[in-house]
Amino acid sequence: MCGYTSIMQLQDVKKIAQLARISVPDEELESIAKDMDSILGYIKQIEEVSVDSPIGESALINCVREDIVSNETGLYTDSILALAPHRDGNFVKVKKIL
């Protein structure tokens, strides 16, 4: 396309994929960069319009409930653990972290 400058470079896609914890095969990088470019090109139109007020964070309220146990202990343990890919007794098994 004439006058077209791409926003996303292949190394940008690689970097974002790393941050998002998603493996992307090398042969797919180009098509993802192209798609992201066209989407970013579309959403860039918001630059045309000015907004006077920054977002009012004061309007946000905390709606987290008190941290109290509301279920009978163990009620869901089995059904939840049954879904774990790797299980060891009543634990979810993962690769060594440290």
Add this chain to the structure above:
Amino acid sequence: MIDLKTLTIEKAHESFVKGEFTVRELVDAYLVQIKEKNETYNAYLEVFNDINEQVIRAEEMFLNNTATILTGVPFAIKDNILIQGHVASAASKILENYVSTYDATIIQLLKKQGVIFLGRANMDEFAMGSSTQTSAFGVSRNPHDESRVPGGSSGGSAVAVAGDMALVSIGTETCGSVRQPASFCGLVGLKPTYGSFSRNGLIAMGNSLDQPAPFTKTVAEAEIMFKILSQFDPLDATSISVENRVLKHSQISKKIGVPRNFLNQGGLDQRVLENFEQGLQKLRDAGYEIVDLVMPELEYSLAVYYIVMPAEVSTNLSRFDGIRYGHSSPGDDLLEVYMKSRGEGFGKEARRRILLGTYILSHGYHDAYYNKAVSLRNKIKQSLDKAFETVDAIATPTTPTPAFKLGEKMDDPVAMYLCDIFSAPANLAEIPAIAIPSGKTEDGLPLSFQLMAPRLREDVLFSIGKEFEQRV
């Protein structure tokens, strides 16, 4: 022989009460249709194996006089809504074998009514798409023309009702995912006010936008569904409280606004425009005054949506990591397990949106994209609030075009996203909107008329909608 084509919730209930047919006979009639058609149309990913028990429970409710208008009514449920003991995969490989450990609140409400869940309906993966072509389990086809898409993301739910494979179905909306397939399949689709239906037990896509939403054949049935499912739920932090649901009834002006500047967006099909003008004339005939509105903010709706939604998607979908549930790929260390599980488990569109959201929220772009989009979203809300000071409702076509061909738009994400241009304002502004069938093209493709109303004023949509429907 039960005439499924013209069957409604009210007619089915009346027939159950009068003994014209039983719940079992109706369910069997739908199961015959599913057996005949599902292979072609792929409305259902699974037909449940506990239907017999559900039928027995519903028939008991009729025997002990505890039956309600929905008792025994056969439903299709979108695959991102949790039903305890059943798989809910969101049409994704990453959740292919995920079994729900609890019922979504709306499922609990429907179970109390004694409805029959026939099965789980196909959808775009994680509700990301406008054509049901991103499902990991195959495309669904439009019952009006099997070479065309049914729309999406709740395509399977739409096909189930339009193809007489369920009487009613439940989908979910983030940006038109019920109204757009309702439009493509000739159904009524109601997107309720944000916070009116509980989101507890839905597989989240964009939390500030998501709402469960019903597909029906008529406006009156959408009203029945709204009355049953619009309930405060303490398990949903954004559910509207009981006291805030009390309406201060405002004056009805009998005026409907048309944001003319907004209609030029998204490549509006001439047939759609002509049909829309005819729809406006129907409302004039019903005694409404049609006024033109100038609402420049609406033109940015879809761009704002494609910033807010991916940002929320990238956050929400971080929970799928191959550790606690879902697809897990082996790796040498924890990072490799995450990277491979997510890379292999998510389809292309889901990956694309997660990456886009990660980019938008990353350092240096957060202000330019996300914060600005949130400010613009407020502007869109204010602009709609202001318009509703002078009009009862705002009308647009539901979609810029009728149903398109399978395979079309798949390599052009922006063209696909533009299908939802007229849907975005209602989701962003948390207001209710309804898609109502408004006729067909010469080659038999359904067309649709959209009405939007102020927050919690679904009653306005139902009353105008019924008048509109009678004149189609």
